[in-house]
Amino acid sequence: MKTISHWIDNQVAIVSDSEATLTVTDPATGKVTASVAVAGEGEVNAAVASAQKAFDSWSEASISARTRVMFAFRSLLDANRDELAKLITAEHGKVHADALGEVNRGIEVVEFACGIGEILKTDRSASISTGHDAYTLRQPLGVVAGITPFNFPAMVPMWMFPVAIACGNSFVLKPSEKDPSASMLIAELFEQAGLPAGVFNVIQGNADTVNLLLNHPGVDAVSFVGSTPIAQHVHKTASLAHKRVQALGGAKNHMIVLPDADMELAADAAVSAGYGSAGERCMAISVVVAVGDTGDQLIDAISQRIDALNIGPGALDAGEPAADMGPLVTGEHRDRVVSYIDSGEAAGAVLVRDGRGITVDNADCANGFWVGPTLLDHVTTDMDVYKDEIFGPVLSVVRVDSYDEAIALLRANPYGNGVALFTRDGGASRSFVKDIPVGMVGVNVAIPVPMAYHSFGGWKDSLFGDHHMHGPEGVRFYTRLKAVTETWPDPRSRGVNLGFPNAD
Secondary structure, three states: OEEEOEEOOOOEEOOOOOOOEEEEEEOOOOEEEEEEEOOOHHHHHHHHHHHHHHHHHHOOOOHHHHHHHHHHHHHHHHHOHHHHHHHHHHHHOOOHHHHHHHHHHHHHHHHHHOOHHHHOOOOEEEEEEOOEEEEEEEEEOOEEEEEOOOOOOOHHHHHHHHHHHHOOOEEEEEOOOOOOHHHHHHHHHHHHOOOOOOOEEEOOOOHHHHHHHHHOOOOOEEEEEOOHHHHHHHHHHHHHOOOEEEEEOOOOEEEEEOOOOOHHHHHHHHHHHHHHHHHOOOOOEEEEEEEOOOHHHHHHHHHHHHHOOOEOOOOOOOOOOOOOEOOOOOHHHHHHHHHHHHHHHHOOOEEEEOOOOOOOOOHHHOOOOOOOOEEEEOOOOOOHHHHOOOOOOEEEEEEEOOHHHHHHHHHHOOEEOEEEEEOOOHHHHHHHHHHOOOOEEEEOOOOOOOOOOOOEOOEEOOEEEOOOEOHHHHHHHOEEEEEEEEEOOOOOOOOOOOOOOOOO
8 A cells, every 4th residue: 555745855755753644545435545644843844944945046046947847847737637637536536527627727727827927027117206216026925835625636736836836936735635646746747847846845744734834934825725614723823923824715605597597508507516526616506596486497407417417436447438426535524415415304405316325336336435416405594504515416406586585695695705697687697796795706607717817716704815816816925015116326416315205
């Protein structure tokens, strides 16, 4: 059985006296496939020291030199995208197409970072007063720590480190201990691309490892994606340690369907957004809000589509059709999702499709962590299945009488990550986009994840900190602005002036 360790100074590293390990499991079979090291204080100190040392030279490297590395890295990712997707499927469980899509979206951020020379350009004003010029600089922060979740072991880290590193920072990544292999392959590819030792480091571990990073005096900024309670902890702890923080939290994404909507399009979108990646994504639709008389039509259409889904292991086997949806990431998480289905049914929701106890037609998968697509109708806002982020293939349908009632649901919800509206009414769409208190909005688009040259992030309890991920907001987070005023006096003019510069 393989052991997955850390990556420090461009090499696999086992550094200190920490001998703790965790297990990595294939979610489709339930079998333990690897052990992963848990970084203690020694490993964290070594990774941060490596990053600090590398920052001095990397931050002074020319923009063209950094850009060449990013272009080479992008080419290597492209050449190895299938291998990276296979690692994700083996440890996370998502089907190969989902895993490959994740890798592709991560590569888009690398491509954005390849244009960092254009993005880092700033402003200059000549002759703000006689003989004085002013300009601004964007300078890197130092050592940035990234703490990322299990559901996107390649994409979410690539929301962070390409932009941070292209801006001149060095980076320490703490990936999820549930699926750590993708981060190690990424580190190897970065080294092959010519990234100097210490600019990108990976430390494996658990919550104790995270807290060591949050409190480490050598870490200047922290990026995080995960659940809202942990995002709050990360934001509070790192802020108290005087670090810059962006912490993206959880979600409860709604999809509002108006009576004039294309019901076939809406049903397709609800199934894709509700059950893709087994619902284990922060942009998944977990609540369909059926306005007016749309409820019965949607329930029938969604049910038909659920029945056509192929549930099975994500790995591609010759001669077998590709699965549409794989298992959940762990047995513990499967049991948690099942408990919400139990709770919804007990609270009076109508169980239209039940994913509990699903069996997969594969002998090797008898002990996998399976929950099938589940559809609950007549869900009400006082039910836990509505209030909580389930992070599984459970779609709740809430029926309301009017558009205003649907909007009231969203305004009352503590999360503000993503939302979708399905309609043919341009006026309703325009009002919705303008007024809804949510960070990412889709109109006839169920999962409105922006492209890499825009920024990703929610509002309310879905974001702690001031900056969203990647795009222009990412550049602003990973740099700080310096204003410079300078004069080069004419050698023919000398003398002391104790006043402020003026317009004369």
